[in-house]
Amino acid sequence: MKKERYFSVLVLGLCAFWFLNSRSIPPATMPGAPGPKFFPYLVMGCLAVFALIQLALSFRSPKIPTSTPVSIPTLSPLEGKVEERDETEEGQEGGCVDPDDLVPDRRSLIAAFLLILLYVVGIDLVGFYPATIPAVFFGLLIAMKGKTPWHKLVLPTALITVAVYGVFTFALKVNLPAGKLW
Amino acid sequence: MKRIGLVLWVFLLSGLLFAEGGKEKAAAKQKYPEKPIEVTCLFGAGSAADLIARKFSDLASPILGVPLPVVNRTGGGQSVGYTYVKNAKPDGYNVVWTSNGLITAYYQGNIDFKQDAFRSIARISYEPVSFAVKYDAPWKDINEFVDYIKKNPGKVRIGNSGVGTFTHLAAAALEDFAQSQVVHVPFGRGLAFASLLGGQIEASSQLPSEVMAQFEAKQVRIIAVTSKERVKSIPEVPTLMEKKIPIELILWRGLAVPKGTPDDVVAVLEAAAKKVVESEEFKKFCDQMSIIPAFLPAAEMDKFVDADEKFTGALMKKIGASKR
Amino acid sequence: MNMVLGAFAQVLSVKMLLIMILGSFVGIVFGAIPGLTYSMGIILLLPLTFHLPPLMAVTLLLGVYIGGMTGGSVSSILLGIPGTPSAAATCLDGFPLSKRGMAGKALGTALISSIFAGLLSVATLMVVAPIVAKFALKFGPAEIFSLVFFGFSTICGISMGNVLKGLISGFIGLLFTTIGIDPVMGMSRYTFGIGQLISGVDLLAFMIGMFAIPQVIKILSVDESLLTRKISAKVSTQYPSLQELKRMFGLMVKCAFIGIGIGAIPGTGGPIAAFLGYDQAKRKTKNNEPALEGVAGPESANNGVTGGALIPMLTLGIPGDPATAILLGALLIHGLKPGPMLFTQHADFIYGMYAALIVIHLIVLLMQGFGIQLFVKVLNFRKSYLYTTILVLCTIGAFAVNNNEFDIYVMVFAGFLGYFLLKFGFPVAPTVLALVLGPPMEENFRRALILSQGNFWIFLQSPISWFFYLATIFVLVGQVRRSLLAAKVRKGS
Structure with a gap:
């Protein structure tokens, strides 16, 4: 089947990528023991074999209706x-x-991916709370898909944020990312 | 109208959160310390390094008037933690527990900076490395063991806490003295002595606190320590020097801040450290953990670390453990 | 006998009870919330323990440990996101069961298996600790390797019938374990120039990402209105019937002992035991349908680990798993050194601890038992709110493990990877299993060879290794037979 075919190719690509990066690993210095390259090569090798088998199987038409x-x-x-x-x-x-x-609806799917990515980058750059508030807001927005007007989502956003703050920063005193920009 | 109200409300809330952050920054310009000081420990919770860090924080906190939370930033052969503090703002709110590990990590290639990226606050303690064997092992003392190594090149296995760690270094120094090959088996997290007891290795090179329990239970014998003087908690164990083996190695631990931290901040921390190390409670703690309190103030500590860097670096190069 | 009664008297004081309740509560909460783990809970409460007398200090932390191990099943079952790595295997059957409306039964089964196994492990600890400890010491690197290798073979069992896909997922996971400093020599591998990868890919961040993110994406991207169908409260909160429990009794005992054994072996821990427990459960039910056994198995195993891990910790001072390493530290800070001396010189402490362990299990049973009614209500929240909150919780969890922002990126990467694996029809559990088992496999393999100086025979030298290799062959043969049989059945219909 097609998707397995694509995936097997991707996996083979992964193995190749990994292999290329192996060249910088120094050889073993301990007597007798296999060096740092041994295990990765073994894994790459097996993975490549499995991917090839999968690739071969994917060309077979499914016998079972x-x-x-x-x-x-x-x-x-x-x-x-x-x-x-x-x-x-x-x-x-x-x-x-x-x-x-x-x-899934394609647009929301892409939006979801982007949101998660931007959220994480945001946490890194501006800190946890400044990133979480818009993230939660837009997350809800995406999930509701226009069925709920945006101003109705402000309250849930605030509640979630306050709850998280209360539990983690106030009660548990968990360290949260501070943001690189300040 | 309602909408606008809600929106304003949210902005107000976020505004408050921002203000919180801003307030903290403003406060920092006033007397130090004004807010909690984050102490980075390079090893996992429960390790010797972590325990001493937590005890210290516990005792220093009332002196400084702020909490000193210990944050474990492990991994990368100590590079994660060191890098974090090195890049932190030099305002005295980020302190790292350092040790010879800084030097071994540099020569191992785990980090690209040395002690000059930091400013010492103080040295806090010493710990020797101890060599231990099973209780019923045939070697009664370290000289017999060294003879055994000489007669059996490549067969004697000594466990340590990891490649390039201080305990590995100590074992390698012993090997160098014996001029006969030893198999160094790296373990982590103090697991070396499990293999010692299980009979898979002949000896282990570890910090005394890691083998103390077994020692007291007479399951292992500590045949030597690498310090200059005998250790209080194990007074019957001779030093290598006493046994005519010219090796003297000691693991030191201290506090450091990023370079560029102002003098007055350093002075405050140094004074607090001195008080803690000289306190009865800390001394008692150290005795329990086979640690030797060894306070050295900031300026002298910087010189001490520089000297140690030359010494340790040379040693590592000599025994082939250095990648530089 | 006096000692025992004295111990209970000590433990049932008001202060102690409060401490046990606090510890258990923190443990359950940390265990149940995806992203937070009991190790974190222990670390957070550690400073509190400095000023408490030794027994109270240790009891507090034990409460967190046991509460956490038991509570991990909650989010695994209700949300499909493991609350702690040890609960990863519980998701496999637990989550599908909850989707089918059997959340209450699953949660109840998990709780009862956990407490049962936990108490059994405490009993073992009390009675045969020294013997178990001695046996555990016989596990040198070669033996541990054979154990972990066997564990890896259970991948086949969790690939739901498609062994090849499971192996591919698993080996992709293994590939990721090679990132970072090589465990033996300390040389950097595959860091691609990113400094933070030097310590490799964090297991917890990766696991949270892989299980949670695909679901978050899914929920955010589908039509919300179709999801808001309320669960009939009666069905969801049904507890497992006595009959069902009786049926699973043998399994629970078996898996408890698997957990105890694995806990006692230093260097292995909860997740390995849980996956082995899951494998045992599947072997019993002989089909791939989600069943209560699939929850009982892993939960018995992971709680069995708690008592088991205490065995080497108390008798030898060797932590059986990361949480006990912290407990060990707490003991040392209070001047209590593990080892035979602890049992002779501080017998009152030891007995106090045993009594506390038993009472803690009962407290957890009550707390979580009543909590089930509450927990299940979580399923009634509007999914959009729930999963958005989960996204936030997961980022907190991923960060809080090492206080490292990079781990959040790891989580997201794992999440996207997981999404695509699933999209292409590949299972995700083997990838997580590989991350758990990969490092000990490589480490012990190479350490064994260092010990033997290159002599490969070391792997076949001990009867323990033989046992596990034979078990592996047995498993693989059975697996292949099963899939061939299934293929035949499909063809026939």
Whole structure:
């Protein structure tokens, strides 16, 4: 299948990248023991082999016809295969709708990535609280997708920030990043 | 109207937070210390370095009137912590616990700066390295052990706390004296003596506090220490010098701040350090941990570190542990 | 007998009870919040202990330790984000179970397994500590390597049927463990010119990122309104039935002992035990469906580690895991030196500690037990608010481990990596497992060879190593058979 093919290629690329960076590692100086290059080479080698096998397998057409016509890629953190969910049963009995069964909206997806990236850079540059306040605000904004007017999100933002402050800085006295710009 | 109110409210809140930060900066210009002083420890919580740091902070805090939280900045062969403090503002609110580790880290290539990136506050303590063997080992003293090493080149295994650490250095110096190859097995976090007890290594080179419990329980014997004089908590253990082995090594610990810290700030910290080291409680603590209190004021400490850098650097080059 | 009664009397004083409650509370909270760990809790409370008498000091910290180890399951189950590395394996079945409305049962199972295993480990500590300690010493580098190698083989068990993908994920993780200073020689590897990478990739930051961030991204990017379906309170807070518990009893005992053993071996800790426990659970249920066993196994194992780790700490002064290293420090500060002397000279302290351990477990059981009703309500929050807050908590957690801003970047990187792994259909758990097991594997492998001076036979010299290698082969064979069988079944239908 296509996605496995792409991924295998990426993995092979990763191995190559790692290999190129190995050249600067000095050889072993302790008698008898393998040096610092041994383990990385071993891992790279095995990984490359696995990726090649995966690549080969991805060209094989799936022999087993899937029972559901649409396979939604799941984002459960731990399952590695495509899951076929039977929505009717679980939905009724008190389980929540699994977010993994919903398809993300492309714009929000990109926005989410950007937000997280900018948030972290922000923490580094301006400090934790100055970065968190806009991050939470925009995070909520993205999540609500225009369904909630922005001014209604101000209060939750403030509450979350104050709660975090209260618990971490005030009560637990946890050190939080101070920001490089000042 | 309501919207504007809410928005103003949020801005007010953020404004307050900013003001907090600003207030702190303004306060710093007044008497020192005005706010907590962050003390960086280069090793993990629970280690000897960490324990002495915490005890010190505990005793110094009432003297200085502010808390001295210990922050563990570990990793990178001590580079993470040293780099952090080196780059911090020289306003006396960032102090680092330093030791010979600064020099060994430099010669190992973990950091690209030496002690001149810092300004000493004071030396606080000494700790010797101790060589330990299993209780039922055949060598009754260090000379017998050295003879064994001479007769069995490449077969004797001495554990230490990591490549390039001070304990490794001590073992390497012993090897150099014996002129016979020793296998240095690096462990971390004091795990060396687990292997000692398990019989996988012949001897271990560690700080006494790390083997004290086993020593008292008669599971290991400490056959020598590397200091000039015998250690109070283990008075029956001879020094290497006594046994005619010309090695004298001592791990020192001290406090330092980034270069450029003003004199008056240094003076305040130095005075507090002196009080702590001379206190009964600190002395008792040191006795328990096999640490020797050894206060040296700032100016002399700078000279001391410079001298030690030359000595240790030369030693490391001689035994091939230096990468520079 | 007098000693024992005296110990309990000591421990049940008002002051002590307050201390135990405080410690347990801090532990549970730190364990339950994703991003914060009990180690952090212990470090935070450490200064408080300086001025307390030894037994109180140690009891406070023990409360945090046990509370934390037990509380870690809460966020694993409810949010799919491990509260502590030791709870990573609990997510695997716990989170899917909670999504299916069985949060209460999962939480209850986790709690009961934890307390049960914890008490069992305390009992072992009390009765056979010296024997276990002696046995643990027989684990030299070669033996530890074989143990960790075996642990790594359980990757197959958690790849949900696709061994190849699991191996790829796992080895990608191994690749990341090579970043930083080489554990034996101290030489820099793969730092790509970034200074902060010199100490490698921080496990906790990476793990938080990998589990949490993909979910945050997902929640932020899907249609919120479809997510707000309230859970029927009755179903979610159901506790596991007595029958279900009885069914899992044998598993709990087995995994508890696995935990005790691993805790006792210096240099290994909670996460390894948890994954092994999970593997045992899956072996029992013989299928890949999320089941309560999948929660009982890891939780028994990780709490078994608590008592187990205390064994070498008290008898030999060797910490069994990072948290006990701090506990050890606390003991030393109070002038109590671990070792046989501790048991003879300070017997009252030891017995006091045993009594405290037992009472702490009961306190945690009560606290968390009542807490379950509360915790489950978390699931009712609007997901957008919840996950945005989680994003903030995770950055705090990632930073607070080492007070290093760089770790937050690591978290984000791991998060994006995790997102793409999942997008392409690859499991994420093996990557985390690799980060946990990679360093000890390499370290012990090379240390063993240094000891033997290049002689590879050292790996086959001890019966312990043989045991683990055979176990590995057994596991792999079983795994391959299972996937072949599954393929056959799929073909047939």
